[in-house]
Amino acid sequence: MKLVKIDGVVVCDNVFWRGYIAMLEELPPEHLDLIFWKSANSCVKLLGVMEQSGKKNPSKGLLQSEELYQYLLETSVYPREPEPLKELRDITATHPKAVMATAPDAGQLMDMLLRLVNAKKTIEIGVFTGYSLLLTALSIPDDGKITAIDVDRQAYEMGLPVIRKAGVEHKINFIESQALPVLDKLLEEHENEGIFDFAFVDADKVNYKNYHERLMKLLKMGGIVVYDNTLRGGTVAMPEELVAENLRENRRLTIELNNFLAADPRVQICLAPLGDGITICRRSPLGSKGSPRLHVSDIGNIGKRTCFVFYKRRRLALGISELLGEASCWRVMGESAKKTTVYKGLLKNEELYQYILETSVYPREPEPLKELRDATAAHPRAIIATAPDAGQSIDMLLKLVNAKKTIEIGVFTGYSLLLTALSIPDDGKIIAIDVDRKNYEIGLPIIRRAGVEHKINFIESQALPVLDKLLEDHENEGSLDFAFVDADKGNYKNYHERLMKLLKVGGVVVYDNTLWHGTVALPEDLVEELVDGEYKKEMRKHIMELNKYLATDSRVQICVAPLGDGITICRRIY
Numbered sequence: 001m002k003l004v005k006i007d008g009v010v011v012c013d014n015v016f017w018r019g020y021i022a023m024l025e026e027l028p029p030e031h032l033d034l035i036f037w038k039s040a041n042s043c044v045k046l047l048g049v050m051e052q053s054g055k056k057n058p059s060k061g062l063l064q065s066e067e068l069y070q071y072l073l074e075t076s077v078y079p080r081e082p083e084p085l086k087e088l089r090d091i092t093a094t095h096p097k098a099v100m101a102t103a104p105d106a107g108q109l110m111d112m113l114l115r116l117v118n119a120k121k122t123i124e125i126g127v128f129t130g131y132s133l134l135l136t137a138l139s140i141p142d143d144g145k146i147t148a149i150d151v152d153r154q155a156y157e158m159g160l161p162v163i164r165k166a167g168v169e170h171k172i173n174f175i176e177s178q179a180l181p182v183l184d185k186l187l188e189e190h191e192n193e194g195i196f197d198f199a200f201v202d203a204d205k206v207n208y209k210n211y212h213e214r215l216m217k218l219l220k221m222g223g224i225v226v227y228d229n230t231l232r233g234g235t236v237a238m239p240e241e242l243v244a245e246n247l248r249e250n251r252r253l254t255i256e257l258n259n260f261l262a263a264d265p266r267v268q269i270c271l272a273p274l275g276d277g278i279t280i281c282r283r284s285p286l287g288s289k290g291s292p293r294l295h296v297s298d299i300g301n302i303g304k305r306t307c308f309v310f311y312k313r314r315r316l317a318l319g320i321s322e323l324l325g326e327a328s329c330w331r332v333m334g335e336s337a338k339k340t341t342v343y344k345g346l347l348k349n350e351e352l353y354q355y356i357l358e359t360s361v362y363p364r365e366p367e368p369l370k371e372l373r374d375a376t377a378a379h380p381r382a383i384i385a386t387a388p389d390a391g392q393s394i395d396m397l398l399k400l401v402n403a404k405k406t407i408e409i410g411v412f413t414g415y416s417l418l419l420t421a422l423s424i425p426d427d428g429k430i431i432a433i434d435v436d437r438k439n440y441e442i443g444l445p446i447i448r449r450a451g452v453e454h455k456i457n458f459i460e461s462q463a464l465p466v467l468d469k470l471l472e473d474h475e476n477e478g479s480l481d482f483a484f485v486d487a488d489k490g491n492y493k494n495y496h497e498r499l500m501k502l503l504k505v506g507g508v509v510v511y512d513n514t515l516w517h518g519t520v521a522l523p524e525d526l527v528e529e530l531v532d533g534e535y536k537k538e539m540r541k542h543i544m545e546l547n548k549y550l551a552t553d554s555r556v557q558i559c560v561a562p563l564g565d566g567i568t569i570c571r572r573i574y
């Protein structure tokens with residue numbers, strides 16, 4: 001590791017997180033004002049280490065820099081945070097354990113999910129001062145109900161005056177108790193089975209799997225459970241010996257949970273690096289698309305343990321989730337780590353990104369998509385393909401809006417197109433537009449073999465005239481359930497204006513590359529002009545403009561997630 005001090009600033013070249021940690025331990029604190037860190041993918045990363053401690057919402061350390069996290073909060077989250085939530089966040093900041101509160105960026109995604117499933121009956125395990133509870137209460141309708149459980153009423157009482165003032169206390173049934181007996185009590189009444197739309201779990205990690213088992217009965221099909229802290233400050237991707245001793249047990253439990261959820265065929269999942277990492281699980285029928293790429297032949301219990309019996313590539317494997325340690329579970333369901341996905345640099349290190357891919361994304365990626373990803377890897381511009389982690393969230397969103405009619409702007413070799421085609425029903429339709437058919441033809445044989453070509457209407461054209469043509473026919477207004485935009489950044493705002501007419505109310509549009517390798521949070525003079533054939537500086541300007549524009553557009557609810565190269569999810573409100 002090379003450390004150089006220039007004008008009081010410590011500059012460190014080619015350090016991976018291993019060196020980074022060692023470096024922080026070695027250096028006296030007065031040297032830690034600014035560290036520039038040049039990583040393998042030639043994107044300069046800026047770490048404001050000392051500044052972090054003074055922030056009201058310091059990042060939980062998942063992203064490439066504190067600046068990127070603050071950019072996300074200040075551009076997209078805070079401007080839309082309802083006043084009572086902000087007040088509750090400020091009160092919580094005075095609590096000695098303020099770090100436990102749900103992060104506002106994770107909160108914004110939860111709000112989106114609550115509205116997408118039209119949540120009315122929800123469960124919250126782990127209330128603390130009530131940030132996620134209040135956001136849920138503000139999101140659900142006036143006759144909605146939240147069963148909120150925490151062992152400690154004192155912290156809840158810090159937030160209670162704000163909840164009262166916001167006029168939503170009547171939606172909350174706060175129970176001061178251990179959560180397990182409350183869930184078991186609910187399950188004694190058969191009519192409670194399958195009646196909850198949504199659950200949020202942010203409590204004792206040791207019980208997450210027990211909560212999951214109960215929630216699989218309490219949630220309705222299509223209902224959502226969100227688990228918090230599933231990336232644990234990134235420690236899940238670190239070798240144990242590099243993790244502070246007091247964090248090891250939670251790291252171990254989190255790794256176990258992640259493996260368990262990745263193998264659970266009862267849910268479709270998405271692991272997103274928001275807050276401290278959240279895992280979204282959508283309860284779906286056994287054997288449906290989006291469940292692990294394992295053929296589940298049986299599911300049952302041995303004693304209190306849940307067992308999955310599955311085949312993989314014609315070999316029978318018996319995976320007893322609770323009996324398997326992380327290594328053996330991995331062996332049963334893991335993919336060998338082939339790097340066919342280009343890391344876009346948003347997270348604190350590539351290891352964390354690979355962890356998400358290998359734990360939650362690749363094991364569930366349908367075979368044709370994997371094939372298309374491999375075929376794309378040989379393309380000289382493979383970097384522009386939609387990232388599989390972003391793809392997994394798109395698949396979740398498609399399901400949540402029951403998408404049938406969709407549009408895609410920017411097809412390239414067809415990764416996002418194929419995943420959409422696999423996700424929508426057999427009579428679903430996708431209008432897919434790209435100026436270049438040649439690349440689409442790389443993926444086409446795979447799309448054909450997957451038996452989904454009939455859902456696709458590929459149009460080789462500039463996208464704007466196609467959208468304008470669609471809008472000439474009034475019948476097309478409000479006809480689309482979903483749109484994915486991943487093309488020329490300079491036109492995103494033009495696409496948005498058209499899509500606000502073509503999408504139905506409640507429909508979703510996802511924009512790709514909205515964090516642009518993290519350069520949105522870098523000073524302009526640190527951004528390289530041209531990288532891998534992309535005009536970084538110019539695109540950054542377009543993207544930053546778009547982010548500001550979307551943040552103030554009242555026609556949509558938004559959520560920015562650092563998946564792939566950053567995606568912005570917009571749900572049309574009116």
Ligand SMILES: C[S@@+](CC[C@H](N)C(=O)[O-])C[C@H]1O[C@@H](n2cnc3c(N)ncnc32)[C@H](O)[C@@H]1O
Pocket residue numbers: 384385386409410411412413414415416417433434435436439461462463464486487488491
């Ligand atoms: C980032 S790639 C799309 C990646 C794709 N979503 C995937 O899953 O791999 C961008 C694509 O947008 C196309 N494109 C650029 N400008 C366009 C325009 N004005 N209209 C239509 N397509 C355009 C490019 O040809 C390129 O294939």
